Each structure stands twice: as structure tokens, then as C-alpha cells.
Amino acid sequence: MRGVTADHSCPCHSGVPYAQCCQPYHDGLPAPTALALMRSRYSAYAKHNIDYIMNTTHPRTRDPSSRQSAKAWAVQSQWLGLTVLATHAGATDDTEGIVEFVARFASGGQVKEHHERSSFCRHENRWHYLQAEPAEKASPLRQALKPGRNTTCPCGSGKKYKRCHGAQKRSQAPSRIHFGATQPRGLTSKAKLSAQISPKVPMHR
Numbered sequence: 001m002r003g004v005t006a007d008h009s010c011p012c013h014s015g016v017p018y019a020q021c022c023q024p025y026h027d028g029l030p031a032p033t034a035l036a037l038m039r040s041r042y043s044a045y046a047k048h049n050i051d052y053i054m055n056t057t058h059p060r061t062r063d064p065s066s067r068q069s070a071k072a073w074a075v076q077s078q079w080l081g082l083t084v085l086a087t088h089a090g091a092t093d094d095t096e097g098i099v100e101f102v103a104r105f106a107s108g109g110q111v112k113e114h115h116e117r118s119s120f121c122r123h124e125n126r127w128h129y130l131q132a133e134p135a136e137k138a139s140p141l142r143q144a145l146k147p148g149r150n151t152t153c154p155c156g157s158g159k160k161y162k163r164c165h166g167a168q169k170r171s172q173a174p175s176r177i178h179f180g181a182t183q184p185r186g187l188t189s190k191a192k193l194s195a196q197i198s199p200k201v202p203m204h205r
Contacts, residue, residue, distance in 0.1 A: 021164075022039060030127070042079070084099065
């Protein structure tokens with residue numbers, strides 16, 4: 001995954017080329033929304049870009065000692081997909097936001113799910129990851145509403161939803177898994193991989 005080029009689909013599985021999705025944020029452009037930052041941080045894990053992970057963590061919660069563990073997780077995993085479950089605030093005119101998501105990855109011969117609710121806030125006019133909480137213990141969020149096909153994508157790209165993250169819905173529909181259960185669904189023995197929920201370690205460290 002690390003060698004993906006700008007012409008290939010973005011590692012965040014948006015269905016949009018990397019150059020038009022997360023690459024501009026990796027190259028220094030501020031992510032316009034909390035959701036855009038979350039997706040770009042997932043892509044950074046897939047591309048082993050640990051500098052981006054550290055730099056987009058709020059100074060108040062940034063722990064330099066976590067760099068090695070974040071790098072090990074990124075390098076030792078095959079990143080399989082990202083599903084956004086819900087969002088709260090985090091728009092271009094907000095100062096705080098929450099994103100709940102499930103990341104799928106393979107590690108050690110197992111397919112795993114990482115279910116997290118991440119809090120984000122603005123610091124020096126840029127969105128930063130602040131902290132995570134166990135999703136199963138948090139108060140319910142309103143499910144993210146699907147924008148109309150011709151409305152602006154909520155990720156802040158300025159593109160129409162149908163040509164940005166709306167493409168993810170169409171391209172991944174056959175293989176999507178229903179998340180939130182105590183065990184992952186949709187995996188078969190043919191994959192020859194046992195599935196389990198990932199350890200409760202924040203993805204956005």
C-alpha cells in the first residue's frame with residue numbers, strides 16, 4: 001500500500017485518486033474538516049507516514065514515545081478498508097468535531113476491526129486529533145447523513161458528493177461488513193483468516 005501513486009485510488013478507500021483525496025493533506029494542505037483529517041490519518045497509516053500522524057496530533061495529547069508503536073502497527077498491517085459510522089460537528093466553520101469509524105486491517109494472519117470514536121479540535125487554524133474513547137462506552141452519535149449526489153461532499157474537498165466520497169458507497173457496496181457487533185460478519189473460511197476485534201489501542205495516537 002505504501003507505494004500507491006497519485007493516479008491510484010486513495011488508501012482511505014474513497015474511490016477517488018490519491019492525488020485528489022488525501023495526498024494534498026499529506027503534502028501540507030490543512031484538512032478542511034475533522035472527517036477529512038481522520039481519513040487522511042488512516043491513509044497515513046497505510047502509507048507508513050508516521051510524521052503526519054504525529055504532526056496532526058494535538059500537542060496536548062501528542063506522545064513522542066508512541067512513534068515506534070504507531071510505526072510498527074502501520075508497517076506490520078495490511079490496511080483493508082475504512083467505514084465512517086457517524087460524525088458530529090467538525091465542519092469547516094466548527095472548532096471541535098467527533099468521528100466514529102471502523103478500520104479493517106490484516107495482521108499476524110488475522111483480519112481485524114478497529115472501532116473508534118475520535119475527537120478533533122482546531123489548533124493554530126488546523127484540525128488536530130485530540131483523543132479517542134471506546135466506541136461501545138460512548139453516548140450514541142447521530143448516524144452520518146448521506147448527502148445528495150449533487151451536493152458538496154462533507155469532507156471539504158469542494159467536489160460533488162457523487163464524484164468524491166459518494167464513490168465509496170458504490171465501489172465497496174458488495175464487500176461491506178456490518179460493524180458494531182461483538183464479532184465481525186461477512187468473513188468466510190475460504191479466506192483462511194480468523195477474525196477478531198482489534199486490541200483497544202487508539203488508532204489516532
